[in-house]
Amino acid sequence: MTIDVEKTLAKLSITQKIKLLSGLGWWHTEPVEEYGIPSMRMSDGPNGVRGTRFFNGVPSSCFPSSTGLGASFDVDLAYKVGVALGEECRAKGCHILLGPTVNTQRSPLGGRSFESFAEDPTLNGLIAAAYINGVQSKGVSATIKHFVANDQEFERFSISSDVSERALREIYLKPFQLALKHSNPWALMSSYNRVNGVHVSESSWLLDDILRKEWGFKGLIMSDWIGVYSTAESIKAGVDLEMPGPTVMRGKAVERSLAAQKLFVSDIDDRSRKVLELLQKAYASGIPFDAPEEGVDTPELRKLLREAAADSIVLLKNDNNLLPLTSESKVKSIAVIGPNAKYAFSSGGGSARLLESYTVTPLQGIEAGAKELGLDVKFTLGATTHKLNPLLDPSITLPDGSEKGALLEFWNKSPINGFATAKSQLSENDNLAPCDWSCTTKVSNCVLLDGVDESKVEKDCFLRYSTVFTPEESGTYEFSLILAGTGNLFFDGKLIIDLSTAPIPGDYFMGLGTAEVKAQVPDLKAGQGYRLEVRASNHAYVRQTPIIPNWGGLRIGAIRAVEPEDALKDAIQLAESSDVAILVVGLNHDWESEGYDRPDLELPGLTNRLVTGVLKANPKTIVINQSGSSVVFPWIDEATTVLQAFYGGNELGNGIADVLFGKVNPSAKLSLTFPKRLEDVPSYPSYGNKGQEHGRILYNEGVFVGYRGYQVKNLAPMFPFGFGLSYSTFELSALNCSDVSPEGSFTVSFTIKNTGKVDGREVAQVYISDDEASLPRPERELKAFKKVALKAGESQIVEVNLDREALGFFDERRGEWVAEKGTFSVLIGVSSEDIKLKGNVEMKNKLAWRGL
Template sequence: MIDDLLDRMTLEEQVSLLSGADFWTTVPVERLGIPKIKVTDGPNGARGAGSLVAGVHSACFPVAIALGATWNPALVERMGVAIAGQAKSKGASVLLAPTVNIHRSGLNGRNFECYSEDPMLTAELAVAYIQGVQGQGIAATIKHFVGNESEIERQTMSSDIDERALREIYLLPFEKAVKRAGVMAVMSSYNRLNGTYTSEHPWLLTEVLRDEWGFDGIVMSDWFGSHSTATSVNAGLDLEMPGPARDRGEKLVAAVRNGEVKPETVRAAAGRILKLLEYVGAFESAPDLAEHALDLPEDRALIRQLGAEGAVLLKNDGILPLNKAGLGHVAVLGPNAAEARVMGGGSAQIAAHYRISPLEGIREALLNANSIRHAVGCRNNRLINLFSGDIRVEYFKARSLAGLPVVAEPAHVGEFFWFDLPSTELDPSDFSARMTTSYVPAESGEHVFGMTNAGLAKLYVDGRLVVNGFDGWTRGDNYFGTANVEQRQGIHLEAGRRYQVVVEYCSSATMEEGINITAVRFGVEKPLGEQDMAEAVETARNADVALLFVGRDGQWDTEGLDLPDMRLPGRQEELIEKVAAVNANTVVILQTGGPVEMPWLGKVRAVLQMWYPGQELGHAVADVLFGDAEPGGRLPQTFPRHLSDNSAMIGDEAVYPGKDGHVRYAEGVFVGYRHHDNSGVEPLFPFGFGLGYTDFSWGKAQASAAQMALDGITVTVDVTNIGDRRGSELVQLYVRPLGSVVERPDKELRAFAKLKLAKGETARASLVVYPRDLSYFDVEAKAFRAAVGRYELLVAANAADIRSIVTIELAREWIGEVSDRLV
């Protein structure tokens, strides 16, 4: 059928398929019955075509690092199935997920959106996710291909990575997604790879992806991430997104006419688009693009289970789990206690069905709300608290706010991110809007108004210009680098008085190459001070236990900017120190998208890392704290003691964050625990680490053979739950070469098994390693090579806790071609 359609299509029609129609849909060819399909952002939900901050509600699942912490591919596959159902509820046929870039620096703004520092763990979880999604007839899109490990100057930065590191670390998740999961779509990254944009990189998109790995799906650009016509098409980029066409359309037709692009190149790319439509069933039944909310009890239960499964208990001197019956006064403290920090920021945001805060979850778990005392203590937000209330929004043609509004509509929060405007009469590049609302402060005193805008804006209070986001506007660090740095201004307000707040916005007069966004965000807050810190300390003083909810939120862990450091923002460390000084039973619950330094670690009894676990946050954290569920997570990323211990933080800006448009991956294959092993730098918490609520004994590991065979070696180890309750144990297998002609990591993860055992139960972990697991990439030979010799198979509880060692022999050198099938 596809060949027949291609034969009947004109060049112009074939070309039309190679750009989006708009932000979220492909171009139909009605003459031939070729429908349009919709794509939707993931990976922790399916947003649909709505704004990043509004739209039809969706189920909000845990972020990827929380999934990485589960070490549970079967559970992640179940999530993939559920996410596919959410995509269908938004009329989408393609999910823009998963994200499989590697945790390199610890500061990447999208660290939360990626699974792990280890490519093998990342690959196993990505394969499971893709299989879950695609098993339901929705196409998955693995991203960002490749080298997008930082958000700093990501649209132009060149990630300079040697081929060995690429093959062993950064490409492996993509390779397994293609060869094992049959992923249907790949998204190129914004950055350049070794000087060439990945969206026009023939070695990457054609030689490696298609010729070596056999990929037969589509390659799409990240949004506004394509830069050329003939160069990108010839390199292997099929679909330019979003639409309408910028570098395709008439430009591509002309490029074919003048011989810059061969007609068969366009035909092949159009054929891959048609194959995608066929895969998702678009020809059998034209997709219904309508969107609706799908709030299923089974999704709620799965999100809650995933939240506990990914929770990592980093420290516990026996205080956890808490005994509900024995608790009197419980202090629930910190900036993340009453706020439900359920997801990271950027394109992963969705409008969640609901958000359960830790405070709500604890109150529900304890039933006796009178026993709970709450205080904030300090803030941790990067931006001023978002305005919430009834807002009237009027839209005008042109940027002058003149005449009658074209349309008016209500809103309820002070953030507007316009993918689509509410009327076709409005031009996204030439419109204006007026937001009118009122604010009644609860307390008298200085309040701070803040605003950030992509476009130009002014904020007035009772007619007085308070925040000027118009004059002298320059790009800053918000909205993917398209908005200014948040502008702030303090003003004295009287409690109980109603103030009129008006924001006037107009779109930018010039549209630049790259991402173009129209957005504004405004907020107001009364700054917290010493009295608030003191209140939290006094609340903790006589409590049976002080539960401190600290960390970050989606303003810090977000697409578009990297973190400034690895410390808790604001006065949170001070809050921990002061609370721990008055309450010996202090438990810290962290919510971050990656590692943090913990100078206060020795002063608290327990530390629980919850990440951003989705809409069931409060229930999941209460389940773990009170022992209704165990903390099932293990670290998917090393937590260093200090930022300077990270392999990318060597004091050379060319290595991080980059210099003169290049960031050099000088550490090569020595990322994460590989770096800590080979440098001898002891981490705060090693890769794979996590505590539970029960104890296990391990037997001695046994290998099925002493010599490696083509079909691999199976290593088994018996594990017994010797504690007094059900729990899970993670068995990890690392390979260590005993002697090598090239520098190699001390050990590398090659297999793992997660066992769930009842009290007194014994189970056997079976871990299989294959010849490629012994290998390194030989750049000169363009192949994976395992040298003759001995190798140790290390059976471990984490990267620093080796429980058993089995030595095997490779009798003959093994060479693996890059095109070989993967098991």
């Protein structure tokens, strides 16, 4: 089946056309069934396909965070990841994937920095293009987002990114422009924020003049979720689809704007036509409408997940050649230490998170790799660094003991007097009224935005969460509870946390939940089951009128209580008694998340004391940091062996193990600069809540973002953009640069040789410097890169084609791109600071242009 866009448009009434301009619930477009227009389905990305549910959805494959995929510098890998995401979309009946994110990482403090590929627009845009081409090869629409300058979470709905047009064009619009040039995304998402005082969803200059007219974008423009703040203005500007539904700014409001002639039928036709054009592609894909959702789990997919995890890991230091650990390393015992070792932090937080089909923790991966070599592995925590207590998920069983998980029951009326009040204890038989609906779940973080039968359960309801908690180790445990509403946590029938009497407000559940409250229970026995029960009402939560109606939620955590000094002492003793220590530290999805920015670049808790102590106890210590963006390492000079792992998806643990034990020779390069201190970041201090000026953020650094800013100030970072080591060594030679054509095209060629003893891959980075610029330009800018696989001793000639984009800057006076007459340096490096070859090209005549 297909659809003729113009014929269908001609048949629709104005009311039906208006209906097409807003969503149906969270994840669908509105249907017009009498004319054969079904609902298209969409799903969050960018590093997985969640499907249509936040709660109790179909498990999904989680690929490495975008900063990790960007660090691969591998467009072929990005394409394969896109293909796999497209295939999972098809399995879930999804026509539109809400990714990739290509917002330039202006500051590593950004809560969603991990969602974008790089601080550099060229790397960001080219990896995005490959990802998009992969997704759309399966007939699924990619949605490039968030257009544009959506670089912080603080006041994200209202903040104005005040930026010069030159910086906007060269840094923030550029990754979108490059992605459009090298792919053809079928959809684009406008951002929440304002740019120079105007909300992007109302900016005809950005959405119509630049995106559609100048760049020739033909696809659909949708809003970010609740990112439309006007009716006529957003439609005139070019936002085709308001998401999610039900509509707030369209519907009847459009009819009134038509009556007032603020809008005309032609405006509605322009917007609804784009919805129908995307529907035409959905029909062509063969993906059914309203299909059941299924997961994907094949050996081929697991292999790709593992490959992506390993290829996103950056080797930062290997001073004493401690890595790789092989049968020749004379290692018999390994101490695995650290708060990130035993948990699988596959992704950052917020809309990027999903229910993984499976996970492999770093500890599990290391144990499996060590077993192959006959090595003894022991683990100790060392320090706790969680922001919220770790979830119960691995340790809970249904009350009847039949399987892992918990029972969740709902009542529209209180099932017994005092149900959600602070009773001192529970009776075995409370004579509760029969529930109106129930389900089981395998999680202890229940965000009830969906997944509840709304035909049976009202939004204002009571709920009970029942499970059996079985600790892995004996000892005192600290439990915690957060609620969207009021209620209590009972342990073996006794009240341990009271959130019904006077709950303290917190920032969970869109800022409408309680603060996390904790309580300790002593003397739990390993392997013994204990009843946990939450009784709650979401009445107080519903009364606050959340922006998007839902059933509230709960979050229960637990961790064995440890004395910080004892944990540090245990870690140091284990490190001393082991041949090698592997220290896994970093951040997690509670520290890096949509909804808030980080206050600093520090590792949390006692992490730095732990690292310093273990390094002193055992010089043969491998430090693995896991974070989605930059952190600072005050102990870096003492450490000889350091890896940056990012958030590695399902196969995080195996990816780490493959690099540690030499199955994979690391080849990733940093996709963002790691500074020595926060004050060195180019956007400091004009960033976040401390940098805003009455609702405005001034982009004072202009085009000097990321590594460009460090170079112009002659500031040495801790690790520069593009840096990464290998177990092999490489030599670059024989640079040759062709003449520049009148159109600005030229070719660069050079030779790479693997001078080491093992096969490996090197990323050659092509930077351009304008030697005779008429205005301040960065010292050098990445304009191309090539990842080359070479066997030991092998050489290869690499050829890179560049065009006018590599030479130009944006001239605000004329509103056009300019490549000036003169000499340009061509710099071939293995990082932004390590330049191996230098040549020149000459632009004989000035060139100016607009568009792609």
